[in-house]
Amino acid sequence: MAVLPVLRWPDAVLSQLAGPVTDLSAARDLAADMLDTMYHAQGRGLAAPQVGVSLRVFVMDATWKQDEPAPQVFVNPVILSRSDDVASGSEGCLSLPGITTEITRATAIRLRWTDLDGASQDADLTGFHAICAQHEIDHLDGIVTLDRLSPEARAKAEAEYLA
Numbered sequence: 001m002a003v004l005p006v007l008r009w010p011d012a013v014l015s016q017l018a019g020p021v022t023d024l025s026a027a028r029d030l031a032a033d034m035l036d037t038m039y040h041a042q043g044r045g046l047a048a049p050q051v052g053v054s055l056r057v058f059v060m061d062a063t064w065k066q067d068e069p070a071p072q073v074f075v076n077p078v079i080l081s082r083s084d085d086v087a088s089g090s091e092g093c094l095s096l097p098g099i100t101t102e103i104t105r106a107t108a109i110r111l112r113w114t115d116l117d118g119a120s121q122d123a124d125l126t127g128f129h130a131i132c133a134q135h136e137i138d139h140l141d142g143i144v145t146l147d148r149l150s151p152e153a154r155a156k157a158e159a160e161y162l163a
């Protein structure tokens, strides 16, 4: 267990398509370090590329700031469906410290992933869980919040970030 450095945009790893996990025992160690890193950084979600590992893993704990910790690990996640219903919300990112951006996403998704025991899991996510999972899966696809903004909004956000 270890707290890892979190890469900051525009680190090149954050723009790469992450590859599938094939070694679950290595993923267990990685996920443990990612959870340590996420809690240490006061985050509620973290994707492996953010710690420099280009693999399809993310961790999430949407409620630990209010409740008991409830860490979740998602290996090789796939969004099976998205609601037509969308909403805009302000999103921060540990790789883009100091700024938030207004992003529109589906309000509900159906997610499939592999757990750390190797079992396939399906769940319907709503609310913050749905938003956070979409944000983290974007990281696995080499997409950061800036990539989802209009050119004008992106220029403004980049200027604020680099200031």
Ligand code: ZN
Pocket: 092, 093, 094, 095, 135, 139
């Ligand atoms: Zn992020």
